[in-house]
Amino acid sequence: MKSCLLFLSTISFLNSFSQNTALTFNGTTQYATIGLTGPTSNFVNPAISLIALPVVYKSFTARVDGNDALLQWTTAQEQNSRDFTIEHSIDGINFKPITKLDAAGTTTRETNYVYKHETPIKGANYYRLVQNDLDGKSSISEVRKLVIDGSNRSMVLLGNIATNGQLQMQINRKTPVSLYTMDGKLLFRRQFNPGTHRLELAGYSKGMYWLSAEGSTEKIMIR
Structure with a gap:
């Protein structure tokens, strides 16, 4: 069976096909069914699939360290990443920035970050990361919660x-x-x-x- 590899570079070109489209290969006309939408679609939008995420997180954890909150996160890769703003909340809804850490910029290597929050409140504390790009765009991580009992502090x-x-x-x-x-x-x-x-x-x-x-x-x- 002969096969033909078609490189479909634009959406407008794809939209010119009907469901039963005639394709000519070596003088022989064959009919192929090409689905552009729905669960059986053969089409993946290249404008979406080829976008590189600015930061890919491998992990983000928050744990109690004595009476402090120890935040650690690892990125698998970064692209044009400027810095991370660490935000804190006591209700999980209203967050306030507490510090910033410089990011790696552009790298395909794993990068580890650590920050110790030395003034969490007694009780529930919530943390999230705001990653800021060099082009001014930002993205927000998932929220991490930990509880400080404060028993070791006067x-x-x-x-x-x-x-x-x-x-x-x-x-x-x-x-x-x-x-x-x-x-x-x-x-x-x-x-x-x-x-x-x-x-x-x-x-x-x-x-x-x-x-x-x-x-x-x-x-x-x-x-």
Whole structure:
């Protein structure tokens, strides 16, 4: 049986065929059935099948590391990849960016990435990756969830942004809590007993500060 390999390069050329199309090969006319749509279609759109994905993920995991969240992901290949924005959420719906990591650019080799989130909240934490291309396009990964119990920390913040001058924190054992400027100047030091507390910070200027307790130091924002 003779075979004829047809290279069909454009959709318009394909659309010129009817279901029973006459094909002439070496002077002999044969009739062939070519399906362009439906479950028996012989046609694959080359404009779709030949598009290279900018990033192909091999894995993306999030696990508890002490009281931190350890994120790890591996890409099988990357094309024109600029960076990854790591986003965090406490409800799985509203995400906020926490950092960016530079991407590999263009490579066909496996690339490994690691990031440790040192200020997750006590309870459920959700993470996702936003991969940004050099051409300005972005894609979002699947969401990963983990639960931090906070049992090893003397202080766990329930969010690190003081809104309306207040910041909530969970104290796991009796400990002094101190507030410092970013250059290390002590602003106050106060003893707290175990439990949930609302820290009043309305008297301080807007900006970034360090909040420190025994075995735990967190960066906070007053706005």
